[in-house]
Structures are given as C-alpha cells and as structure tokens.
Amino acid sequence: MNERHVMTSTTGLIDRYQDYRVRRWLVQEQRTAGMLKSWRPQRRRRLLVIGVTVALVGLAVAGVLCAFDLQVVPIAVAMVSLLLFLPTWTMLRIASGGQDHAPEQMLDEWEIAERNKARSVGLALTQSLTMPGLFFLIWTSAIDPGADAYRTAYAGGLMVLAAVMAGGCAPAMIIGWTRPDPEPEP
Template identity: 45%
Template sequence: MPEMNLVERYQAYRVRRFLANSEKWRHLLPGWRTQRRRRILVVALAVTFAFMLVVGVLCHFFEQAPLLWLPACLLFFLVWPSLAIVSGRQGDAPAGALDEWEVQQQNSARSISLSITQWLVMIPVIYLTYGSAVTGGTHTTMAYTGGLLTLTMLMIGGCLPTMILAWSRPDPDPESDEFPMEAA
C-alpha cells in the first residue's frame, strides 16, 4: 500500500474525528431532528443574523451600540450549535464520511453559499469604500461598523450550507437510529 501524503492523512483524520463526534452527539436533542423543528432553528438563526446586521448598522450612528453585539453573540452561540447537532453537521462534514447523494447535496449547498457570501460581502465593502470617500476617513465608527457587517456576512456564508441542508433534508427514517425516541 502506498504511503499517504499529508493531505490524505489530514482527510483521514477529519473523517475519523467527524465520525467519533457524530457518535458522541447523535442522541442529543432527539426531539429537534424533525424537519419542522430544524426549520424553526434555521429561522431562529436567520433572525439572529438579522439582529447582528441591525447592530452593525446601529454602530454607525451610536457609539454604545456595540454593546448589543453581546446578546447577538449569545443568541448565535445557543442556536448555531443546536442546528449543527440536529442536522448531523452535514454542511461541514468531510466527503469521506458521506455517501454520494450526501456529497452531491453538500456540494450544491456549498456552491449556493459561496455565491451568496460573495454578494453579501459586497455590502460592507461598498459601505466602507463609499463611506471613507465621502467622509474623508474621519467617521469614528465606520471601521467598527464595517468590521461587524463583514463578520456577520461571513458568518452567514459559513452557516448557510448547514442551514440549506437542515431546511431541505426530509425527516429521518423512523427505522434509523437518527429518528427521535418516542415518549413511552
């Protein structure tokens, strides 16, 4: 058997780590693994991102607005891991841990996500470019606002594959281990 190169060893490590973590988290939040509940989490994450965008815009006008970033982060750190767990982390799973159909779905979601991210990041780029030209770079909160808007856009792009897959994936098969346990 030929010696594996660095990239192949890293990919094999990612698959092993993903499978070990999947086994560890597979029984967490069983009642939230249905499509309806996953969609609730996707909407909650979208609302969280909308709140982050509003905070970013408010930072342009109010110097104390960055304090609102803390509750936005709290919401994100509650909703995002929950969505990742109940969707089986399919959005960022290594290809070696997925079957052909799952890889195809993941690639499609990632492609959509990349296109959306590229367009979303243009918003803070235009804001910073236009704003610095108009104000001569003297607006004191422009860099912070631009930074928060860019960070939010990148977070949206990073979460979109999982959000797309969680939204569109059907309910698990009742016969599989993934289906929520019925209350006895």
C-alpha cells in the same frame, strides 16, 4: 525524481489529513448521535434555521445602527445577536447531523451533491452579502475622510462579519431546512 518525491509527500500529507478528518468526524458523530433528538425533525430544524437567521440579521443591523452613531444600542444588539447565535447554531449543527462539514467518505452520492450545492450557495451568499459592508467602508473613507474611524470600522466590521458568518452558516442552514425527517429508529 525530485518532483516525484514532492508530489508523493504532498499526496501522503493530504491523505493523512483526510483520514484524520474522518476519524475526528466519527468521534464527533458518536458524541452527538443521541443529543437533541427532539430537534431532528425538519419542522424543528427549521426553527433553528430561523433563529440563526434572526441572529445574523441582528448582527448586520447592529453594524448599520453603529454607522448612525447610536452609542450603546449597536453593542447591545450585537451582544444579544451573538447570544442567540451561539446556541442555535450549535443546536442546528447537531440536529442536522453535521452533513455540511462531513468528509466525503462519510456521505453517499446524494448527500455529497446536496452538500456541494449548499456550499455553492454559501459562497455566492458570502460574496454578495459582503459587498455592502465593503462599499460602506470604502465609500465612507473616500467621501468623508473626517468620519469617526472607530465608528466606521466597527460598523463595517460588523456588517462584513455578519455576511461572512451567513455565508459560512448557509450550507448547514440549507441542509437543515431541506433535508427530510430522519428515518424512525426500530
């Protein structure tokens, strides 16, 4: 009897959370529905995907540059990359309609399948891109224990941050790149 109560309260909690997500998504969709209409065609969304990609590559490059102890250059590259990333990522999420993070109740079967495929690619990308930064941190610590700990941590941290962000952004980027143009409004 006690197990039944726990299962019911957990299920109720999950259902309430899903309902909350749907309500929050509907409010956000309504808020952004009329925004960035000129960026919604596939060609323009692809420009945003390229911008996000350039920003993430720039962040990873900043990590590599930091590993070579180039004083201010890595910080400047990281700051420029983040300044490019923030607006392009926000615009991409708005222009692609937030399909990458929409609750299942708000999507049709095809959209759910496309989103799930994009999320799968995002996970695989996160796992594979994180490895070089992790290996850098592990090998640098093992091979050269006298290495500058600050530089090593900052370099590896930027590499891993770029990898995790790339994997997290991948679903929206894939959907933004592949989704056809929206239907013209009457």
